[in-house]
Amino acid sequence: MGQTLTRETELPAIIQGGMGVYVSNHRLARTVAIAGGLGVVSGTGLDGVYARLLQDGDRGARWGIDQFPDQALAQRLLDTYFKPAGRQGKPYRNPPKWIIDPRTDRQRVGHVELQELAVVSAFAEVTRAKHRHEGLIGINVLRKIAMPIPATLYGAILAGVDFVIAGAGSPDEMPRLLDLLASHQEGSLSMKVLRATDGVEHATRFDPAQLSGLTTDAPLRRPRFLAIVASVDLAAGLAAAPATRPEGFIVEGPTAGGHNSPPRGPWRPQTDPSYDTRDDVDVAAIAAIGLPFWLAGSYGSPTGLRAAWEAGACGVQAGTVFALSRESGLTPELRRQILHQLSDGELRVTTDGSASPTGFPFKVHQLEGTLSDPAVRNARERKCDLGYLRQPVVRNGKVVYTCPAEPEPTYKSKGGREPQTSGRVCLCNALFAAAGLSQRRLGGYVEPPIFTGGADLETVHRLSPDGDEYSATDAMSFIRTGALTA
Numbered sequence: 001m002g003q004t005l006t007r008e009t010e011l012p013a014i015i016q017g018g019m020g021v022y023v024s025n026h027r028l029a030r031t032v033a034i035a036g037g038l039g040v041v042s043g044t045g046l047d048g049v050y051a052r053l054l055q056d057g058d059r060g061a062r063w064g065i066d067q068f069p070d071q072a073l074a075q076r077l078l079d080t081y082f083k084p085a086g087r088q089g090k091p092y093r094n095p096p097k098w099i100i101d102p103r104t105d106r107q108r109v110g111h112v113e114l115q116e117l118a119v120v121s122a123f124a125e126v127t128r129a130k131h132r133h134e135g136l137i138g139i140n141v142l143r144k145i146a147m148p149i150p151a152t153l154y155g156a157i158l159a160g161v162d163f164v165i166a167g168a169g170s171p172d173e174m175p176r177l178l179d180l181l182a183s184h185q186e187g188s189l190s191m192k193v194l195r196a197t198d199g200v201e202h203a204t205r206f207d208p209a210q211l212s213g214l215t216t217d218a219p220l221r222r223p224r225f226l227a228i229v230a231s232v233d234l235a236a237g238l239a240a241a242p243a244t245r246p247e248g249f250i251v252e253g254p255t256a257g258g259h260n261s262p263p264r265g266p267w268r269p270q271t272d273p274s275y276d277t278r279d280d281v282d283v284a285a286i287a288a289i290g291l292p293f294w295l296a297g298s299y300g301s302p303t304g305l306r307a308a309w310e311a312g313a314c315g316v317q318a319g320t321v322f323a324l325s326r327e328s329g330l331t332p333e334l335r336r337q338i339l340h341q342l343s344d345g346e347l348r349v350t351t352d353g354s355a356s357p358t359g360f361p362f363k364v365h366q367l368e369g370t371l372s373d374p375a376v377r378n379a380r381e382r383k384c385d386l387g388y389l390r391q392p393v394v395r396n397g398k399v400v401y402t403c404p405a406e407p408e409p410t411y412k413s414k415g416g417r418e419p420q421t422s423g424r425v426c427l428c429n430a431l432f433a434a435a436g437l438s439q440r441r442l443g444g445y446v447e448p449p450i451f452t453g454g455a456d457l458e459t460v461h462r463l464s465p466d467g468d469e470y471s472a473t474d475a476m477s478f479i480r481t482g483a484l485t486a
């Protein structure tokens with residue numbers, strides 16, 4: 001122990017992983033970057049997050065938006081969402097839902113408004129994370145939540161983001177998307193549309209030219225791209241061609257917080273998975289690819305960092321230890337509940353095979369009052385009003401959007417099968433709630449949260465043996481040196 005960081009080059013030894021929704025926000029990422037790590041803001045749902053922050057009269061969000069180079073556009077968004085005195089107990093007004101094929105005039109207007117909101121929100125979040133320091137800031141997006149990605153990344157690039165990190169699906173189109181957006185060209189990502197006619201391709205796109213108030217067309221600095229992988233095959237496939245090759249990999253194992261890759265062994269979807277040695281990634285084979293890489297999933301510790309270095313990695317990506325630090329976007333109540341339950345030895349973490357509408361296994365901390373509790377789940381009336389996880393599907397010749405967590409009759413009316421809906425949690429509403437942005441329904445019902453954290457809580461326990469708060473700076477220092485700050 002006692003080893004100090006000696007490898008602080010342009011490639012950081014410690015990456016604070018992206019954690020949506022708004023858990024890894026600008027404050028956490030900035031704190032980590034100042035402490036010498038790569039601080040990563042979450043790009044997931046940022047448009048909705050900023051719409052809510054503005055309705056709560058959040059001055060910091062407003063400040064970020066005030067920095068946007070096209071002030072006419074910024075003002076339009078402020079006119080729509082900013083309430084200096086907050087909502088006065090009223091429900092949040094939601095932005096329109098993401099779609100890929102606006103057809104009516106109303107849909108087209110809503111779609112443009114939404115894209116503008118995504119650009120400006122990502123710009124504001126990255127600008128706030130980069131404020132007054134020279135450290136490194138990245139943004140994380142999930143390939144499964146594709147529709148907002150091109151507009152979100154354009155906003156982040158405008159703000160000078162240093163890294164883009166993507167997982168949850170193959171990120172093979174991301175390098176090209178970043179090339180295009182950094183030169184102000186239209187960028188797109190292909191979209192899987194269920195039951196689409198053979199040969200018809202669908203995509204989500206964003207054309208920077210639609211932001212007519214931006215005066216520069218000088219190329220922007222293209223961020224470096226890191227792909228999150230859980231298999232050598234995916235990593236080697238991405239590295240094989242210049243068009244798909246990232247600047248590095250995050251190799252994430254199944255104990256990590258958030259979504260996990262499905263197990264390689266037998267697994268029936270919607271049952272809780274178990275992992276075995278087949279899920280171990282051959283790190284030597286990753287190293288042999290020759291690109292920089294970081295290890296994630298129970299590596300947020302001094303021993304984890306040393307093991308990663310010994311395996312040839314640049315370092316580690318950690319999530320849970322930062323999610324539970326003072327600077328994270330998690331509500332203080334939820335954070336304290338978790339830290340106290342952990343110090344009392346009563347924290348149970350499960351890998352839930354059915355909760356996430358994405359179909360991926362999802363780590364869940366078992367906490368009273370949250371949607372980990374079946375009673376809380378059953379008391380919630382199904383409602384899909386945010387829609388980030390909706391899957392496009394062709395129905396009667398038109399693209400419609402479905403989510404297995406939406407009300408069952410609606411899901412079935414779009415061709416979905418009832419068993420698919422079982423056990424699903426509306427992660428959109430639950431994750432907004434975990435970040436203190438719960439929707440309040442008209443009858444007074446407040447959307448409950450869920451917390452996704454990793455299975456390995458050893459470092460958190462070391463930093464907070466009695467359930468007391470700690471900062472992300474303490475976590476950085478402990479991972480690097482093994483020493484606890486006072």
Ligand SMILES: Cc1cc2nc3c(=O)[nH]c(=O)nc-3n(C[C@H](O)[C@H](O)[C@H](O)COP(=O)(O)O)c2cc1C
Nearest residue numbers: 017018019020256257258297298318319320453454
């Ligand atoms: C609260 C939470 C939310 C997460 N959300 C995301 C996410 O939105 N995108 C992503 O790529 N990874 C996400 N992760 C994974 C982390 O970025 C990181 O890779 C992981 O937590 C590392 O494992 P550890 O938790 O054992 O440190 C999340 C993790 C946590 C704890």
